[in-house]
Amino acid sequence: MSARRLRSTAVLGISLAFLLAWAFPIIWSVLNSLKTGSDVLAYPPKLVFSPTLDAYRDVLFGSGSILPNLISSMIISVGTTIVTMLMAIPAAYALARLRFRGKKFAGFYVLATQMLPPVGIIIPYFLVLRNIGWIDTYQGIILIYLSFSLPFAIWLLVSYFEDIPFEMEEAAYLDGASRLRTLWRIIIPQVRGGVAVTIVFVFLNAWNEFLFAVVLSGNTVRPVTVAMFNFVSVEQTLWAKLAAVSVLAMLPVVVLGVVAQKHIVKGLTVGAVKGGGRR
Amino acid sequence: MAPSAIAAAGTGSEAASTDYGDALALRERRFAAALLAPAFLALLATTTFPLMFLIWTSAFRMDLAMPFTNGFVGFENYRVLLSDERFWSSLLVSLVYTGSTVALQVVIGLALALLVMDMKRGQGWFRLIAILPVVLSPAVVGMIWRTFMLAPEFGIVDFLSINAGLGSQNWLGDPVLAMVSVIAIHTWQWTPFAFMVLLASLASLPEDIYEAARLDRASAWQRFRRITLPLLRPAIVMVVIMRTMVALTAFAAIFTVTAGGPGTATEILNLYAYRKSFTELSIGYGAALAVALLIVTIIISGILFALRRAK
Amino acid sequence: MSGRGQVSFRDIVKMHGEFAALRGVSFDIKPGEFFALLGPSGSGKSTTLRSLAGLDAPTAGRVFIDDKDVTFTDARDRDIAMVFQSYALYPHMTVAENIAFPLEMAKLPKAKIGPAVQDAARKVKIEHLLDRKPGQLSGGQQQRCALARAIVRKARLFLLDEPLSNLDAKLRLETRAELKKLQRSLGVTAVYVTHDQEEAMTLADRMAVFMAGEIQQVGTPADVFARPNSIDIAGFIGNPPMNLIPAHYADGDVLIAGHRLKTTAAIPGEREVIVGLRPGSLHIAADGLKARVDLIEDLGDTAVLDLDCDGTSIRMRVGDHDVPREGDTICVTARPQDIHLFDPATRKRL
Structure with missing residues (x-):
């Protein structure tokens, strides 16, 4: 009996340690963002302090406000999501539902594009965008974000489209609906959940992207992940402000992640399960 | 909706039916192509084209700091x-x-x-x-x-x-x-x-x-x-x-x-x-x-x- | 209504690559008829229904509806309603919206849709469920909703693809009877796919029996039951199925296990045959085939006996009043008109 108790205590201890390990860096950032400039520098680190929103006020409305960067991130993410979904929904429907030669290849192509290292995309893209003056523009960044968001969205949506029985469409044809009408009235409403999940993940990936953003951003378009660097320099780090910016950058994705909790495994493993076109 | 192309075939039921099957397949292919086109054009433009251009670029000396040395070098970079x-x-x-x-x-x-x-x-x-x-x-x-x-x-x-x-x-x-x-x-x-x-x-x-x-x-x-x-x-x-x-x-x-x-x-x-x-x-x-x-x-x-x- | 819903199939062939799902199927359905397509799974009955609906294009042959060639007509232009095996209800719409959908597609004015939906729902007794979503319905209610969606449009043809197979046994019997009444009252032509011969027998005015991509027999259920024209049909129709026993035939008589039985056949000469005997047409007699009772399956009002007749096993059905005991030896016989003869080589009826 005592061996058993020892075991369950050990299990509890280990699991708590891991929960803490995962949660702590995030909690610590939140705590630091609520400290005053002097509290944050205290040694040993303070766990108990009187919280203040000074840091947030500073980074949002002070000089060098990151508000434009948050807006930048938002425009990029929303724009990427809209364009991606408009293209991915019809493509996914075709891949999941229609019969045509080369379908297997088309599905494979979508997956294979993911093999290309992002750095291999950004080098030529940078040259092209520089020539046409699209560096530091929204259209430039959104366009290149399609390189990763489209394959992802297509494959995730295909898995939802495939869940709808064929008979549903056939019933609609017999009821006199055309192909497009069937897609619009019968199929899309049934994949609403899948579309929502896809939107969440596309937004999340766009919000989190860094490499393309670092290369293509400038004074006009600079998402928050890049702008964060302003608060860290060789000479000094603006600790509380950095913490506040980090929390602001984390907030939307954490909220979305928790909302989409049940679908997260599917969203993270999409495409890998099939490893190529089916049928 | 009766496909006129098929009626024109009319040389015998078997030939006509085969044509009809082809016509159906063709219609399905066209629909698929229309649905796939935007996404695949975007993917071509944002992945396949960059890949080609990347390989092409790797055959050049292209130094943004010293543009006067730029030029085709073949496999030199490799x-x-x-x-x-x-x-x-x-x-x-x-x-x-x-x-x-x-x-x-x-x-x-x-x-x-x-x-x-x-x-x-x-x-x-x-x-x-x-x-x-x-x-x-x-x-x-x-x-x-x-x-x-x-x-x-x-x-x-x-x-x-x-x-x-x-x-x-x-x-x-x-x-x-x-x-x-x-x-x-x-x-x-x-x-x-x-x-x-x-x-x-x-x-x-x-x-x-x-x-x-x-x-x-x-x-x-x-x-x-x-x-x-x-x-x-x-x-x-x-x-x-x-x-x-x-x-x-x-x-x-x-x-x-x-x-x-x-x-x-x-x-x-x-x-x-x-x-x-x-x-x-x-x-x-x-x-x-x-x-x-x-x-x-x-x-x-x-x-x-x-x-x-x-x- | 009469004159609407006449169907002709002419030499329909359907290939799936090398595999022939249908190898030249022809039949006619009269207006207002309840026509069953019966056969084991993979026999081509569903493919036939799909060709009729326009969901699959045949490889060769022609389909006519009301004397018009519809072989190349789109499914949605054929004016056909269908109940799917899985019901294929639209899960995001309420029952009322589901039923209204075909009318909406037909661009019926809104003012007419409401009453039509009410009317269809009343006919299948689901008026009280109109605001529900399919997910909130029981299996039987879903089935009724699918029926209502099919009948609301008053299409000229009413296709049913194993509509009862997802219901439990008791509900299936009730619904079967209602289905027949519904079809009669609507006067619409119905084409019904099933693998359950009992369903086909009870529902259909006429039926086509499919085997391996071909129609083996078309006729009224009584006809097919009374005169199956091949060994395969004989073995498929009837429960328990017909006993099929190899025997020797000589001038009107057959010799089974050393016993001679009279038949109505008028073929002269001697030959080997397969004798078909319905379990229900056998009866116990003073003189006949000697058989030992191996096993008794008591069904309450009747019993099915497994008999061993000198090495040949035979099943017979008896009423509850004259059930022997297991191990008894009895004599069984059949009337000459109840003895079916088949050619062992061609498997056809003699």
Whole structure:
């Protein structure tokens, strides 16, 4: 009996340690963002302090406000999501539902594009965008974000489209609906959940992207992940402000992640399960 | 709606029907093409075209800092690359970084999944907390670790190290510790991914086979080795493949923490290609490095997919 | 209504690559008829229904509806309603919206849709469920909703693809009877696919029996039951199925296990045959085939006996009043008109 108790205590201890390990860096950032400039520098680190929103006020409305960067991130993410979904929904429907030669290849192509290292995309893209003056523009960044968001969205949506029985469409044809009408009235409403999940993940990936953003951003378009660097320099780090910016950058994705909790495994493993076109 | 092309065929029912089948197939193909066109044009423009242009670029000397030296050089960049010590060291760093992070993620993730699977209460907490790291931007994660966790004296890790009697360490300034740090950060962020996938996979295993094994008098260890592990194999292999691909092209989580330093201690091949192109502005040579990375990626994924098919 | 819903199939062939799902199928359905397509799974009955609906294009042959060639007509232009095996209800719409959908597609004015939906729902007794979603309905209610959606449009043809197979046994019997009444009252032509011969027998005015991509027999259920024209049909129709016993035939008589039975056949000469005997047409007699009772399956009002007749096993059905005991030896016989003869080589009826 005592061996058993020892075991369950050990299990509890280990699991708590891991929960803490995962949660702590995030909690610590939140705590630091609520400290005053002097509290944050205290040694040993303070766990108990009187919280203040000074840091947030500073980074949002002070000089060098990151508000434009948050807006930048938002425009990029929303724009990427809209364009991606408009293209991915019809493509996914075709891949999941229609019969045509080369379908297997088309599905494979979508997956294979993911093999290309992002750095291999950004080098030529940078040259092209520089020539046409699209560096530091929204259209430039959104366009290149399609390189990763489209394959992802297509494959995730295909898995939802495939869940709808064929008979549903056939019933609609017999009821006199055309192909497009069937897609619009019968199929899309049934994949609403899948579309929502896809939107969440596309937004999340766009919000989190860094490499393309670092290369293509400038004074006009600079998402928050890049702008964060302003608060860290060789000479000094603006600790509380950095913490506040980090929390602001984390907030939307954490909220979305928790909302989409049940679908997260599917969203993270999409495409890998099939490893190529089916049928 | 009666297809007139078919009526025109009318040489006999058999020929007509075949034509009709073709017409149906053609109509379906056209519909498919119309639906696929936007996405595939975008993919061509944002992936395939860049790939071609990348390979083309790698055959040039293209130095943005010294434009007067630019010109076609054929395979010269690749010749230089093969005798470039920094290339080989970055490749080694890539392999160490990828190998260790993937191994750690799978081992810790699996152990934790097994642990949590047996828990009667509190599973929900794990599922919730595990989401947090994986939805964050690697750039933000890197930034938090670099500052609040690893900064000398100020960071919590260093604080713990001091209190443990190990003294303050220069976590990101020492080549070995810097490598350990970036590996730890990547592992911290992505172990929950392995954990969640393996936990889901574990939960989907039928309970009755364990009951049967128990009746067959298999010990807990035997049940793990002979039942759990083989059944989890597809999920494990999938995690390994996915995480390997990501680790090979990790960028933000290293760039924001050490930027590849100190020196080139944490410079994986991906980062080297970036630095060469956008810091040193040797775009032609950077392109050759990116092509090399692509080849490495293809070789490694080829090996992994072969492993997946084996048995 | 009469004159609407006449169907002709002419030499329909359907290839799936090398595999022939249908190898030249022809039949006619009269207006207002309840016509069953019966056969084991993979026999081509569903493919036939799909060709009729326009969901699959045949490889060769012609389909006519009301004397018009519809072989190349789109499914949605054929004016056909169908009940799917899985019901294929639209899960995001309420029952009322589901039923209204075909009318909406037909661009019926809104003012007419409401009453039509009410009317259809009333006919299948689901007026009280109109605001529910399909997910909130029981299996039987879903089935009724699918029926209502099919009848609301008053299409000229009413196709049913194993509509009862997802219902439990009791509900299936109730619904079967209602289905027949519904079809009668609507006067619409119905084509009904099933693998359940009992369903086909009870529902259909006429039926086509499919075997391996071909129609083996078309006729009224009584006809097919009374005169199966091949060994395969004989073995498929009837429960328990017909006993099929190899025997020797000589001038009107057959010799089974050493016993001579009279038949109505008028073929001269001697030959080997397969004798078909319905379990229900056998009866116990003073003189006949000697058989030992191996096993008795008591069904309450009747019993099925497994008999061993000198090495040949025979099943017979008896009423509850004259059930022997297991191990008894009895004599069984059949009337000459109840003895079916088949050619062992061609498998056709003699």
